[in-house]
Amino acid sequence: MVDEHCESCGFKYMIEPSFFYGAMYVSYALTVAMAVVTFVVSYLLGLGLVGSILAIFVVLVALTPLIMRISRLLYINMFVHFKEKKA
Numbered sequence: 001m002v003d004e005h006c007e008s009c010g011f012k013y014m015i016e017p018s019f020f021y022g023a024m025y026v027s028y029a030l031t032v033a034m035a036v037v038t039f040v041v042s043y044l045l046g047l048g049l050v051g052s053i054l055a056i057f058v059v060l061v062a063l064t065p066l067i068m069r070i071s072r073l074l075y076i077n078m079f080v081h082f083k084e085k086k087a
């Protein structure tokens, strides 16, 4: 039997089904920021325009799993806050 609520704070584990759709927007912002940083760094390293685009592609593909999880963490922390104990 799986608990539906946290024993300590009463948090409901199964949030509404489309809750994490909002994390897509956080993910988008992170991806754009990552692409800009990669472009600036690779362009300053002298990779040129095509090399910089390739560098962006490689970095974004490599970091996609990380960006997905970080954006979910950021998103849930906007709505769910840590509570020490149920009184």
Ligand SMILES: [Zn+2]
Pocket (backbone or CB within 6 Å): 006, 007, 008, 009, 010, 011
């Ligand atoms: Zn809890």
